[in-house]
Amino acid sequence: MSRESQTSTKRLVTKLMLTVVGMFGFGFAMVPLYDVICDITGLNGKTGDQVVQQTETVMVGDREITVQFLAQNAAGMDWEFRANDPQVKVKPGEIKVVSYHASNSHNYIMTGQAIPSVAPNEAAQYLKKLECFCFQEQVLQPGESVDMGIRFFVDESIPEHITKLTLSYSLFDITDYEKPQAAVTLN
């Protein structure tokens, strides 16, 4: 190869290597990108990232929306875990309080983390939580039972055709996580 074409090969290969590095980075960039897209669209039933601050009920209209509550243990978890109120009817904007029950029947301390999901997906962004047990890890002593609360409202801008939505919690056993930071970024 002539020297001229050697330098142009070198330049081309450098560019291609940079592309490779860039695409490797892009693979990782897809992680926050995916979270942002999920936040905006409610894809996968994720329910917003933050605690919503709202103190008083601002009821709008008189339509009623049924909110159903489901509970399930993820694989490897065997707490008794159920919703105390399987379903409630709410008006858009009305603040409601419901609770879940959990008990640890083992003879050792366990830590659980609940992960929420809303169906239908498009309803996820209209379900606003003021308070939720899923914001923290739940540490239960041997044999301990707790009732864990959720304070929420359904945003008044929820589309007309959604008359029923389901909030489902999967409870994971995170006892063995060395330093569980799970809850921090969670919704």
Next chain:
Amino acid sequence: MSAAHDDHHHGPAKGLSRWLFTTNHKDIGTLYLWFSFAMFLLGGSFAMVIRAELFQPGLQLVEPNFFNQMTTMHGLIMVFGAVMPAFVGLANWMIPMMIGAPDMALPRMNNWSFWILPFAFAMLSSTLLMDAGAPNFGWTFYAPLSTTYAPETVTFFIFAVHIMGASSIMGAINIIATVLNMRAPGMTLMKMPLFVWTWLITAYLLIAVMPVLAGVVTMMLFDIHFGTSFFNAAGGGDPVLFQHVFWFFGHPEVYIMILPAFGVISAIIPTFARKRLFGYDSMVYATASIAFLSFIVWAHHMFTVGMPIAGELFFMYATMLIAVPTGVKVFNWVATMFRGSMTFETPMLFAIAFVVLFTMGGFTGLMLAITPADFQYHDTYFVVAHFHYVLVPGAVFSIMAATYYWLPKWTGHMYDERLGKLHFWLSFIGVNILFFPQHFLGLAGMPRRIPDYALQFADFNWISSIGGFLFGASQLILLVVVIKCIKGGKKATAQVWDGAKGLEWTVASPAPYHTFTTPPNPDLIEAP
């Protein structure tokens, strides 16, 4: 041989070191092709285990967990070990000769990119001998099956994928540098043979998506060993994210396996139809369009995970759009054959079978693209039938066609045409008996990746297994043909096929160890 003579004309080194240290594109091409064939037989033997177990309902031969290891290893080895290296081998052998270059642009890297492959696959295959067993989570290794619930050997799998990826990336960089910088004077881009064009575009796809694959297995590694939660729902991650990242790699990957095949077919059909390729320019643009579209359709693999309706519609229409440039290609191949003076030597038989059977695989792909229908077909044998139709009588047939087509140029001998035709017909009949009934199985609801099935699927599985054994056994004929052809046979002329056009046919057969050390006469270079 005198030393002075050696200085004048470098022959290959003798013995094993020739292959270990070679930087010659032809040697490396040969290594890739033999490696790929070895992997084809290994992956094929796993397929034989699968078909033997599915021969009858009930569990006869293997444990379900071992069955899962077989489906996983079959997929991984065929995709990364057989099909991809075969095309890289063809590229190494043919691209420098097609564009009038003396060698690849980066010969040392070329050696390296081949020689890390055997280590990657040795590492991956060694998991079969370990207590924990080989990866058993499918070749798509969806999390959390491949993270939380994976066998301990998953780390070997991860590093093997890293090495394969590095090899592919190096190969791709080499091909781009060769095609863009080493073309003989007069070989303009729009005069390049389509095999070179399709490989150039494929190489860009490789560079764009192999790093994403490396990224996704790195995330798995971190989740498994370092307590991160990319895909772990309990820690705030999302398993569905895995599928998005994986298929962002995975969909372009399927075009990586088929675009070079389009190039091969576009070389063979004009030769045996004795006509110029119909619509050369449109072939180039169609290839580029397919490559572009491959980046925006990935979610059609995961319609059922839950997606906003707008997303499902977008991915459905974008997927269907790919049928347009693909249709252009099929039309051009048929138009090339139309009123040509066709003869049916083995490479042409494989090429025609490619056009027909790949098109069928394309149509089932269109069926799968229809979102509401996909909910029915998802994860059934219909999907298995679809992608085997595009990969076996698609990509694999094109590799076989290429082997028969260029074998005389590589060895200097004509292959045994009678055995070649026998190989073709047994493969053609075998592959259809093997995969056609799987369409019916899938439509009737048989799920993929199961070692046992309901009784109503017994008949078609029995037929499919017979076809599988026939197809598998007939591949040994290819081995015989190739060995016979290396050992001897009728001397091949430089031209080999009377209708063949292109620079590779202007050099002697077998191609000398060094070709185009001086560039070819620009007047010899004409548009294909």
